[in-house]
Amino acid sequence: MNIDLSRRSFLKLAGAGVAATSLGAMGFGEAQAAEAAHVRDFKLVTTTETRNICTYCSVACGIIMYSKGDVKAGEHAELIHIEGDADHPTNRGTLCPKGAALKDFVKSETRATKPRFRPAGASDWQDISWEQAFDKIARSIKDDRDANFVEKNAQGQTVNRWLTAGFLAASGSTNETGWLTFKTVRSMGVLALDNQARV
Template sequence: MNIDLSRRGFLRLAGAGVAATSLGAMGFGEAEAAEAAHVRAFKLFTTTETRNTCPYCSVACGVIMYSRGDVKVGETAELIHLEGDADHPTNRGTLCPKGAALKDFVKAPTRLTMPRHRAPGASGFTEITWDEALDKIARALKDDRDQNMILTNEDGVPVNRWTTTGFLAASATTNETAWLTYKAVRSMGIVGFDNQARV
């Protein structure tokens, strides 16, 4: 059998053979094409995605948490995955080792989820409701402010200073939240005001 093949025809045939062999070596065979035609859903497809801020330091990195369970119908949501938020301007999806371990922090058996109160003279803490805790804090603040508010200085100039109570704010907040916190604290007259970015 005599094959009449020009040099140009030979190069075309060789190029087609190399392309077909390369595609097969890269996994584009019949079995792979059939597998690609039937794509399974992602593992996180059935989860609830929640964006939040890492609580550890003042950098305020964005995190995305994936949980299962519908809180609206009374189920307890279970955190199953956590990753950095690629759309967040601070960290662009990266997390430090502490931020990457937030899932363990959330699931820790020693993590407090309810306020606790230790009565004077008591040896231990007792759990109280959030309403009770906020009422106790508000009462303590009001009593201390009424007793220790400095209305004027030695010259009779109004100063409205409250120096016996301090406030530690969260630095991992938005500018708007930080501004509102600052206004609330200063409007009460509190002088000692800081956050963990400087501590």
Template sequence: MSANLTRRGFLKLAGAGMAATSLGAMGFGAAEAAEAAHVRAFKLAATTETRNICTYCSVACGIIMYSKGDLAAGEKAELIHIEGDADHPVNRGTLCPKGSALKDYVKAETRLTKPRYRAPGSDKFQEISWDEALDKIARAIKDDRDANLIEKNAAGLTVNRWTTAGFLAASATTNETAWATWKVVRSLGIVGFDNQARV
């Protein structure tokens, strides 16, 4: 440093140093210039994009799921990223902590992927097929409805009420699915019918 540096010269030198470090902090350094010269491919460019609804609560936020693997070619698809859908009118791209952790929920080692059944008196669950599970559910519904359906009230009017079973519908659904659910549940005679949105 020169021994005859004036006050004005010192301020100019300090200002130039501050400008240089500011430009470097904003990404105008040599490394960033070299990075800009080589454009990387967007990491989600080779993935399949699927829009869906978050499975957690009754808000029904929109999500976008990105997966790798060609299902049409028989490959197993692997979920690699989930984010909020910016075009969805409910959440406009935002997700709560539960929605942000959806990928971890899907990839959890403890997640059940097959139906399990615990026989009466047993202390453990056993895996069963989907056909067996649906047959057990259908049989339980039919037996309970046959045993407990109230066909006529005290005045002799036909009411067809089934009061020993209830149904809780999902809130993350479309109007068409909600209409079909309503028709099926009411045609069975179920009186206790509610939606997750009110819970």
């Protein structure tokens, strides 16, 4: 009897034989082999999936965050996994080392979660409310702008500049947010405007 077997067919047949023999040698029968080949449920199947943008640089890579706990039901959601968003046009699922470590950034014990203030001459920080923080920031901005705003230069030309303050903008935001930030900062007369991406 003549068997016409190509090299590719021979390798497939030999591989299947090795796999079957190996399973048999390890004590697996047909039922056990089928059970061992069963695919278990994906570990993130019971989590809530949220899409977002990485917080680090101006590339604005897409990320998918997985959390457990129903926030709508008043439960605390625990972040358990972060990965790149394969559907995002910027990174197509890839993340740099900083983006891949975002979960550790979020869960860090030293992460600031509320506003803090250190009075002049004090050595310790004290917790304050968000309202107190906003009031303090607004007061500092107003006082500095009132004291240092330049309406006209030495030649008498109107310049409307505020040169003693600067603004550091976010980099992972939308074009619309960037436009509004630019308009807001420039309307106050701030010239020193930079972006987080270059810092």
